[in-house]
Amino acid sequence: MKSQVKNLCRLFALLLVLPTMAFASEGGPKLDLAPKEKFSDRAALQHGAKLFxxxxxxxxxxxxVRYSxxxxxxxxxxxxxDNLLFTGEKVGDLMRIAMxxxxxxxxxGAPPPDLSVIARSRGSEAGSGADWLYSYLRGFYRDPSRPTGWNNTVFDKVGMPHILWELQGDQVLEAEPAAAGGEHGGAHAAHAAPKLKLVKQGTMTPAEYDNAVGDLVAFLVYIGEPTADTRKQLGVLVLVLLSILTLLSYLLKKEFWKDVH
Ligand code: HEC
Structure with missing residues (x-):
């Protein structure tokens, strides 16, 4: 009996880790985790909106997304x-661009995609869109072979220049250690965690920059589903109401059947 329970526990544990194993085997660059606590932090979201x-x-x-x-x-x-409208937009306008x-x-070389739901669309690829964005915005490095002079650790040969470089400064990709795969390391190296080195600091320290990007990512998650908070609160309310209804119907049933027995 005891061993049956043990086996059952093992099965459950396996089922729990299976999805993560699938991701691990997908390969691709390792993502840094975005600070999720910022998703419900209003000061962070407001700072993110400003950066965006x-x-x-x-x-x-x-x-x-509307400015409103x-x-x-x-x-x-x-x-x-007063702070966020520059070129004659109105508060009710959509966030469109002139380009x-x-x-x-x-x-x-590529049109910049609309970012309304970017946190969700990148989510399906790498487990979490926020982590991808957080890694992407911190993953630009100097690459003279690219037309913009920039490349990116999670988006190879990206068409976007490093827009936040004045804040972050210049990063370069550290050479792969020779021992990592020798001359056959080509395919292998692409899957190794790329190491970036800050060679010239921008106006922010690395910690300040990570913090700012965390705010920006939180905002990108927010615009992907501005009603997420309301939806969660509604969900809780519905569950509470359902429990009250269940209790009431149970009491009602007891009342009806009282005289039958
Ligand atoms: C100078 C124009 C420009 C600015 C400013 C800019 N981007 Fe981009 N961005 C691009 C272009 C062009 C691409 C498409 C790159 C490609 O497909 O190779 C892109 C791609 C992206 C992508 C990848 C989209 C995808 O999934 O394919 C993200 C995310 C992104 N930008 C976020 C941002 C954020 C956040 C900012 C502000 C901090 C920003 N961009 C500012 C031009 C810009």
Whole structure:
């Protein structure tokens, strides 16, 4: 009997780790974990919104998102108008951009995609979209062979230049240690965790930069589903109501059957 229980426990444990094993075998670069506690931190989300509008909205649109959605992270109409609208947009407008897709194709070799649901679309590929974004925005390094002069550890040959380089500074890719695979290391090296070295610090320290990118990623997760908070609260409310209903129907049943027995 005891060993049966043990076996059952083992089976459960296996079922629990199976999905993670599948991811591990997928390969690809290792992702750093985004600070998830920021997802519900209003100050972080507001800082992320500011970074997004200042640095990303020039090339990327977020055309499912309205500026008025920023009220969901605690900003007032006036704060949005005074701090985050630059070129005559209105609070109710969608986050669109003036750049034409065709121009972008010519300039960067690829059009910058709309970022409204980027945290969700990248999520299916690497387990968590937030982790991918967090690694991507911290993974730019100097690469003279690229037209922009930049490459990226999680998005090889990316068309996007390192927009936040003034904040982060210059990183270079550390040479792979020769022992890692010798001359047959080509395919193998692509799967090894790439090591970046900061050769020139930007206006932020590495810790400050990680923190800022964490805020930005939290905001990208937020715009992917601005009603996520409300949805979760509603879910809890529905469960509470269902339990009350269950209790009531049980009491009612008892009342009905009282005289039958
Ligand atoms: C100068 C224009 C420009 C700016 C500014 C810019 N990007 Fe990009 N971005 C691009 C281009 C072009 C691509 C497409 C790269 C490719 O497909 O090779 C891209 C790709 C991306 C991707 C990958 C999308 C995907 O899944 O394929 C993400 C994520 C992203 N940008 C986030 C950002 C964030 C966040 C900011 C602000 C900090 C930002 N970008 C600012 C031009 C820009």
């Amino acid at each position: 509008i200042n640095y990303c909205l020039n090339c990327h649109s977020a055309s499912y 959605n920023l009220k969901g992270i605690g900003l007032t109409d006036d704060q949005i108008k 034409q897709r065709d121009d972008a194709q010519v300039w960067f």
